[in-house]
Amino acid sequence: MKEKILEIISNYNKDKTRLMDILHDIQSIAGYVDAESIELLHKELGISASQVREVISFYHFYSSEPLGKVNIYLNDSVTAIMHGREAILETFEKECNVKEGSVSEDGQFGLFHTSCIGMNDQEPAAIINGKMFTRLTPYRVKEIVKDLKSGKDIKELIYEGDGGGRNALPGIHSMVCNNIRRRSALLTHDYTPFDVTKKVLANTSPEAIIDVVEASNIRGRGGAGFPTGMKWKFGRKAVGDHHVIICNADEGEPGTFKDRVILTEFPELVFEGMVIAGYAVGADIGLLYLRYEYKYLLNYLNGILADMRSKKLLGNGINKIEGFNFDIRIQLGAGAYICGEESALIESLEGKRGEPRDKPPFPVERGYLNYPTVVNNVETLALIPKIITKGSDWFLGLGNKASAGTKILSISGDCNYPGIYEVEWGTTIKDILDMSGSLDVQAIQVAGPSGALIGEKDFGRQISYTDLPTGGSMIVFGKERDILNDVVMNFLNFFIEESCGSCSTCRNMTSVLKERFTKILNGRGVKSDIDDLLNWSELLKVSRCGLGQTAANPITSSITNFRHLYENLIQKDVVFDTGFDLEESVKASCAAVGRQPILHNM
Amino acid sequence: MSKKIIATASLAGCFGCHMSILDIDERILDLVELVEFNKSPVDDIKKFTKRVDVGIIEGGCCNSENVENLKYFRENCDVLISLGECAIMGGLPALRNGIPIKECLAEAYLDGPTVGLNTEKIIPNDPELPMILDKVYPCHEVVKIDYYLPGCPPRADLIWDALVALLTGSEMDLPYEVIKFD
CATH class of the missing domain: 3.40.30.10 (Glutaredoxin)
Structure with missing residues (x-):
């Protein structure tokens, strides 16, 4: 086994920044990463054993304990x-x-x-x-x-059997279904792969490409909505030995699955988007960070990259353009929601724990290995070849003023037709519910747990960067659902599980909020508990990254829009209650020592 | 003006906070002018004999007796103060929080290095003994607490200033150095 592990390490040239791949490979032959392997990694990679352990323990799909067969x-x-x-x-x-x-x-x-x-x-x-x-x-x-x-x-x-579309290809061979139910700008088949690379790039300057992207007003599709053209401009201006384009395919926001479908059906669009970005920014390194959960797409995607290389669409002198050298490597994640945050993703790409970095400097100044780095979402990059082909005016003609183009929604929950819907920005929640066959709706979670839980009075609102921004996750809850017990509690647990633990606000307050919330659910709540929840939620906003800053959203948005659910649960005639339960708190010790609890006159 | 009445208790604490009360030195003579002590280890009064103005609690709750005592104080005191780290946050005793109580008891009575005399391997379970709680609770998680005086122990000056402010109704000066701990 030792020889095999040494062989794996040398396959990656003893490069500590490739620790993610090395751990995946070790785990695939040994089942887990044992103490001996950790010791070898420490010696061969020149990092401490605890550095190896902290990476293993950070990611959900690595283990230093034996797993099952x-x-x-x-x-x-x-x-x-x-x-x-x-x-x-x-x-x-x-x-x-x-x-x-x-x-x-x-x-x-x-x-x-x-x-x-x-x-x-x-x-x-x-x-x-x-x-x-x-x-x-x-x-x-x-x-x-x-x-x-x-x-x-x-x-x-x-x-x-296999799911539809390309899920049936031998390279994927998966039962996963695409469920594409509405196609617009991105999802229509009016695209000839790599036409832009072959026909446009050779006679268009990088600046002109950026101009088109900027004029189209396209903003990042991952959720934050930063103007893509501006990001590219910053990236091009930034000075460094290398420039890097990263495609963020770590969609972890619960309820979103559109990147999975884009990568299955339109990977050429994504890769060509990266090539165009590489050309515009002057980058030579391309990285696609694929979440571990989508590992079943890895061979298929690598096959497409190999095909591109053989056609000179990747590598040195792409399409005979002198000096345009750009290649793409796919990095597999290992299970961590936080790695969807761009600086955490970069840390992970460097073989470390996915803990967000302090900003500034932003990745466009110092990102992957401190090179200027542009990080774009899968959907953003997939739109680029179409924008270059059809022009910025075409794109501006879609959507509304503040939000140009279309948005791919991942709709799930209590609807008749869950799946992928590409709609124009400005579409109302009511239309979204109607098109997905959602009847008797109590609430819809827009943009996942970090977004907003809204009720009927807000169904006239629009998805838009200025109204209801969304990375695309839409979860519908029917009238019979218990919003607090089933939905809010699930989201709170999600954030507690996925907090990287770096900021004390996010590490602790998420659990503190859950405790107080549980107290209300247990019928011990009083009115001041609702105020406490709202006030304490403010503290989370000082966290370093978006996860921490939004981790209280399930609480705040459910109190804002479904306050009556809380008020139904709190005690009416009691103004103060700590929620302490003596009977409950002595149960474990009495059982451990074998005695009956005595609870009289307490 | 009639004297204000004070009561104190040490729950899951080390009596260090009470030592700090005594650390007000000769000012204790001034204090006696201001207050009368009721239930307290200072005068060894076991039961409340009258309504109390200010109750001072050292230590958190690690067992059912602490809980009973704390509730007894809450019922009999107009104002209740958590004094020191253990009352406010659980303190050192709360280091066991997060370890299942069964493991704690096993370590203390069965497996630890100092259990040699416990040849019968007994974990004490006499009904007379207080029942151990699943974790150590700070006081405000059991009853309503009105004020918090931090420190391990809180400085004697802080206790003195707080009591004087509370008893005379004047404002209290709380400079940063007094409430910062690192």
Whole structure:
């Protein structure tokens, strides 16, 4: 084993910035990263053993403890729960004889929860040994486990056949479905791959490309909405030995899955967008950071890159343009929501924990390995070839004044037709609900847990950078859903799980908020608790990154828009209650020492 | 003016805060002019004998007796003060928070290096003993607390100034050095 691990390390030229890949490779042959491997990594890479450990412990899909032969990661997003996750979990636990969060005694099965895996339109879903399984039912789970026990290979288990579109290609061969239900600017097939690279770049200056992008008014599609043209301009101006283009394909916001569909059906658009960005910014390094959950797309995407290289669309002297040298490498993540934040993503690309950096300097000044770095979302980059081909006026003709173009929405939850909808900016929430067949709607979560939970009075509002900005996640909740217990609590747990722990506000306050929220749910709340929740939420805004700054949004937006749900739960005639419960708090110790609690006159 | 009445208690604390009360030195003579002590380790009065103006609590709650005592203070005091780190945040005893109580008890009575005399491997469970709580609670998580005086222990001057301010109704000077700890 030692030789194999040394071989892996030398495959990456003992480069410590490739630690992510090295850990993936070690785990794929050894099942986990043991102490001996950590020691080897410390010696060979010239980093301390604790530096290796802190990376392993940071990411959900690395482990320094033995895992099962088969490892099941069951998604615990709110939509999974709404579609019957509990029964799926019970069936897995029973059939595999293992409790969630552990490995079975025979070492056969590991069963773990995991944050949203980008399959909200086909829940409940699980990742089993890296392979995606969607639309699970207890019946299917029994079949799957039976076959796994009989020694069948994971690849033989897809009874239902492949999902539609390119999911059926041999390179993907997955049961995942695209569910594209509305196509507009990006998702229509009016694009000849690499036409821009072949026909336009040779006779257009980088500045002219940036001018078109800037004139189109396109803003970042990941959620923050920074003007793309301006970002490219800054990147081009910044001085460095290398310039870097990063495509952020770490979509982790619960409820969003549009990047998965774009990468499945239109990867050429994305890669060509990167090439154009590389040309415009003067970059030579291209990186696509693919979330681990989408590993099933990795070979397929690498195949396309190889094809591009063979056609001289990547590499040195692309399309015979002198001095235009640009190549793309795909970096696989390892399970961390925070890596969707651009500076955390860059840290991760450098083989470190995905902890956001202090800003400034911004990535366009000092990003990946301190080179000027432009980070763009998958959807943003995929729109670029179309904007260059059709012109900025075409793009400006779509959407509304503040928000040009279209937005791809990932709609899921209590709607008849969950899936991908490409709409123009300015579309109202009511139209979105109508087009997705959402009836009897109580609430819709716009832009995921870090966004806003809105109710009927706001259904006339528009998706727009100036009204309701969104990275595309839309989760619909029907009238019968328990918003506080099921939705808000799920989101709070999500942020507690995914906080990187760097800022004390985000590390602690998320748990403090949950405690107070739980007190209200338990019927011990008083009016001042609601005020406390709102006041304390303000503290989170001093956190370093967007995760921390928005981690209280499930609380604040549910209080703002669904205050009556809280008021129904609080005690009417009590002004103060700590929520302390003596009976509950002595239960564990009395059980441990074997005595009956005495609770009289207390 | 009738004397204000004060009561004090040490719950899951080390009595360091009470030592700090005594650290006001000869000013204790002035204090006696201002106040009368009721239930307190200072005078060893066990039960409240009258309504109390100010209750001062050292230490958090680690067992059911602490809880009972704290509630008893809340019922009998108009104003209740958490005095010192343990009352305010749990302090050193709260280091066990996060470790399951079963493991704590096992370490203390069965597995630890100093359990040699416990040959019968007994974890004390006499009904007379207070019941251990699942974690150490700061006072304000059990009852309403009106004021907090931080420190480990709070400086004698801080205690003196706070009591004088409270008892005379004057404003209190709280310079940064007094409430910053690092």
